[in-house]
Amino acid sequence: MATTRAGNRRIRIIVDPALPEETATVLGDNALMLEKVRKGWKPLPPPRKRSAASLAVKGMLTALALVAAVFVGAGLLVEIVLSLTLVGLVVAAIRAAGDAEDRLSPEHVLYGLAEDCRESYLLExxxxxxxxxxxxxxxxxxxxxxxxxxxxxxxxxxxxxxxxxxxxxxxxxxxxxxxxxxxxxxxxxxxxxxxxxxxxxxxxxxxxxxxxxxxxxxxxxxxxxxxxxxxxxxxxxxxxxxxxxxxxxxxxxxxxxxxxxxxxxxxxxxxxxxxxxxxxxxxxxxxxxxxxxxxxxxxxxxxxx
Known part of the structure; x- marks a missing residue:
């Protein structure tokens, strides 16, 4: 059950043993952060950043869109299909890059866990x-x-x-x-x-x-x-x-x-x-x-x- 140190008379946190072991361990190891959450602390909203790779992918998408427009004007059906396929692949790559870059920080994950399990732990x-x-x-x-x-x-x-x-x-x-x-x-x-x-x-x-x-x-x-x-x-x-x-x-x-x-x-x-x-x-x-x-x-x- 959670981590306390009886030897120095501290009861920093007690966790419900019915919680999954991984969840109990995370809560038990982050008593200081949970104390901050209890006092009203919230993490800032995660910034949406784009890496250089993501910007490069966007540039490729723009270029492909221009090429597709030229093919349309020239009536080249096969080339249009290939271009659209490439566009789909690029869009998927952009989404994957965005998901990776927007992944929640440990602070956000812990804050969500603290809110979800608020009845399953007790602090000093x-x-x-x-x-x-x-x-x-x-x-x-x-x-x-x-x-x-x-x-x-x-x-x-x-x-x-x-x-x-x-x-x-x-x-x-x-x-x-x-x-x-x-x-x-x-x-x-x-x-x-x-x-x-x-x-x-x-x-x-x-x-x-x-x-x-x-x-x-x-x-x-x-x-x-x-x-x-x-x-x-x-x-x-x-x-x-x-x-x-x-x-x-x-x-x-x-x-x-x-x-x-x-x-x-x-x-x-x-x-x-x-x-x-x-x-x-x-x-x-x-x-x-x-x-x-x-x-x-x-x-x-x-x-x-």
Whole structure:
């Protein structure tokens, strides 16, 4: 979903993941231009220029027209037909040259795209501070899940992750943008003080804002819980791999003890490396199971994968 940098708390642009990938990439890479468009900027109309080649083609057309006129006067039918054919070819060449020269600039293409997709992207200015903070939390949690080793290795439902998490992120962003706009309007209308009657009348509206924010926070926290389970699974997998690696080297440790005559100092715990690795593997499976359960809650499917 679009490009943001949660690390520096910036939410420059968020793009609806339902857009075609090429369109989403163009929008995501041009946040500054979209901000200008949002503020009313429009590109100048493209100038209609003609190259030297185009002017030369026009000259040829004029010359051919004069030749055709001479042939008509002389009654030369075949020559007239050939001339008209050449005229047609020249006209086609002129049109092709004009089309190439009048092709829209990247700015015009991007402006048209921004207008066509105006409901499919959100900019930083669409969010107030509280909403921006929630969005950063969402992106941080989703990014840690999608970037995790357990996800990359397919231990999670990586395919559904790449679909569900961006969709959840977009839905959270869309709701936060609406909430931010309504909160701003509410503050404006309440500015300068209100009578007790107005204060009582708008109290239900304020509860709507508060409850809506609470519901969005619950969505964010669900993604964060999923990310926490994934982090625990990641940690368990790393520890499991380390212990397995030590267990594979255990015979060399035992050989060293025997050759050095220090085998009497061997501690029984050394032999438990493999057992502890097995315990961590079970912990890893439990963590992955818990993560899938939370993920199932996120995308509405029972039990996850």
């Amino acid at each position: 200015e669409d969010f107030d501070d509280a909403a921006r903070e929630l969005l950063v939390r969402t992106r941080t949690a989703a990014g840690s899940i999608l970037g995790s080793r357990v996800n990359a290795e397919g231990l999670l439902d990586d395919v559904r992750n790449t679909v569900v998490l961006p969709a959840q992120e977009w839905e959270i962003a869309r709701l936060l943008a609406k909430l931010s706009a309504l909160r701003a309007e509410h503050r404006t209308l309440m500015a300068g003080g209100v009578t007790p009657e107005v204060s009582a009348a708008v109290r239900p509206l304020e509860r709507v804002l508060a409850e809506s924010e609470k519901a969005v926070v619950a969505r964010v926290e669900a993604i964060e819980r999923y990310a926490a389970h994934v982090a625990r699974a990641e940690q368990a997998q790393r520890a499991h791999d380390q212990l397995r690696a030590f267990a594979e080297r255990l015979p060399r440790y035992e050989e060293l003890l025997a050759e050095s005559g220090a085998d009497a100092l061997a501690v029984p715990e050394v032999g438990r490396l493999a057992e502890e690795a097995d315990e961590l593997e079970r912990a890893l499976r439990d963590s992955l199971g818990a993560a899938r359960e939370v993920f199932g809650h996120l995308d509405g499917s029972p039990g996850g994968s």
